[in-house]
Amino acid sequence: MASTEKVDPEQGKEAPPSPKPISGPSSATCTAEATCFKVDVALRVLLFASTVAAIVVLVTSKQTVRAPLPLSAKFNHSPAFIYFLVALSIAGLYSLVTTLGSISVILKPEHSSKFLLYYAIFDVLILGLVASATGTAGGVAYVGLKGNDHVRWQKVCSTFDKFCQHLAGSLAVSLFASVLLVLLVWLSVFSIHKKIPK
Secondary structure (H helix, E strand, C coil), X not given: CCCCCCECCCCCCECCCCCCCCCCHHHHHHHHHHHHHHHHHHHXXXXXXXXXXXXXXXXXXXXXXXXXCEEEECHHHCHHHHHHHHHHHHHHHHHHHHHHHHHHHHHCHHHHHHHHHHHHHHHHHHHHHHXXXXXXXXXXXXXXXXXXXXXXXXXXXXXXXXXXXXHHHHHHHHHHHHHHHHHHHHHHHHHHHHHCCC
């Protein structure tokens, strides 16, 4: 059987095989990282849109009814709804800043490890803030919808139906924002995990 290896004519010995081009994990990791950060940007834009939508729906939740006396309901009549508004505002601003940060990482990927770590930490904090505010506002809205016979809190949604519909819409969009934040935390942790050498 003939040898397929090349013979060096000067020394009469077999030449070592030529090295194969290395397509190391760095190029594959870089492509995967770029894809992760593109998904990250998309999720953060959705988070910004959902927080802005929830804020707009909440702020426009005003209703005045003419019972024997004129009565009005506004979101700022309840501290829980004010906390809800502040939490959504912080989350919206955070999503805007981190979207710009993710775009800068796509353009300059050498800083991706630091960004991923900061994102994982701060996404969890913002998730806790939004989830607690949504739960607080949801609890107050539930009492407004169902009342509480034990402490004689009456239902108000039968009177202020449009106000309650706005609150329900704002809470639903805020729940969607919380789900987006969970996905962002998972994405950051997954990207950090992919960077750990095996």
